[in-house]
Amino acid sequence: MSEKLDPKGKGSVLSGLLRNQIFIPFAALILLALFNLIADPTFFALALKQNSAGSYILSGNLISIIDNGSELAILAIGMTLVTASSKGQDISVGAAIAISGSVLLRVLCGDNTRPETIQAPIFVGFLAAAVVSMLFGAFNGVLVAYFRIQPMVATLILFTAGRSIAAWINNNELPIVPGEEFTYFGGYIPGIPLPTPFLIAILCFILTWLMLKFTNIGLYSQSVGINEKTSRLNGLNPELIKLTTYIILGLCIAVTGLIKVSRLSTINYSVIAKDIEMDAILAVALGGNSLSGGKFNMAASIVGAYVIQFLTTTLYKFDVQATALPAYKAVVVIALVVLSAPVVREKFSRLMKKLRSSNHAAAESA
Secondary structure, three states, rough: OOOOOOOOHHHHHHHHHHHHOOOOHHHHHHHHHHHHHHHHHHHHOOOEOOOOOOOOEEOOHHHHHHHHHHHHHHHHHHHHHHHHHHHOOOOOOOHHHHHHHHHHHHHHOOOOOOOOOOOOHHHHHHHHHHHHHHHHHHHHHHHHHHHOOOHHOHHHHHEEEHHHHHHHOOOOOOOOOOOOOHHHOOOOOOOOOOOOHHHHHHHHHHHHHHHHHHHHHHHHHHHHOOHHHHHHOOOOOHHHHHHHHHHHHHHHHHHHHHHHHHHHOHHHHOOOOOHHHHHHHHHHHHHHOOOOOOOOOOHHHHHHHHHHHHHHHHHOOOOHHHHHHHHHHHHHHHHHHHHOHHHHHHHHHHHHHHHHHHHHHHHHOO
């Protein structure tokens, strides 16, 4: 009888599953899916519709989630690396997106806010926006790495001044990019039924996977975040590693800025990407990553980003006011902080040991 029952094995599998970082976002995803399935099964309905351009596209709540959640998922890539290496978060990403978008519009529209044709190739505009975003990322990285300023304080500078800088770049005007080609990045490419932001996100995920697989940036970021002094003794340069992660975040910001501006072909400096930095930080936390740096799970952060968008879409579906969304997200943050607290983890570990011991004793007596 005892051979058939293997409580120790079952307990170890369950314990291993619960310890896996990606368990938290997947559990949240399943709970949200079950809630919507019970409350309104039509939540998962998909339809093939014709858009204004005459192309057939998929529509539905799930499409909305992967569309809008892709921006956050791309940002979560850079935020995860920054958190791991610097033991802090960048709260300036929303303002940096405004700057990136403003630079993009400046290049594409030139001095004329209503040009008849695009003044430069879209790739050139994006390249300019990416360079500027990475430079501002380097600015934050220098403050954190070389001047030893706490990340949230260092990035508060750009958080405060960023949107004013964005408005100054275009003389406080709102340029509009002409033509349909530019809207493809934030909408749909003709003939492809999936939203382009999701396709861009998939490309970013693949490039990130390749970067983490074939370079040591992930390992080095974790090493510096766990113990900076030890990593230095092992021949690493903590300052350079931190700076690199902030530059990578700058590139993620440029990609997000391209998607954001492409959706409307223009920009609103005070509204674009408002409070997105909080969602990016929450995505990292929801992925089970420690906000105090060290080890991380990139896949968990990405899934966490889509979980946040799933939650947002669900709340909108049930007519929750936009002004009330931060309150619901605050509840999620509180729950995550409590669950990740060392005291809670220790008690949970003790409980699991007791359960395994009792199951093992029951199996032996049987």
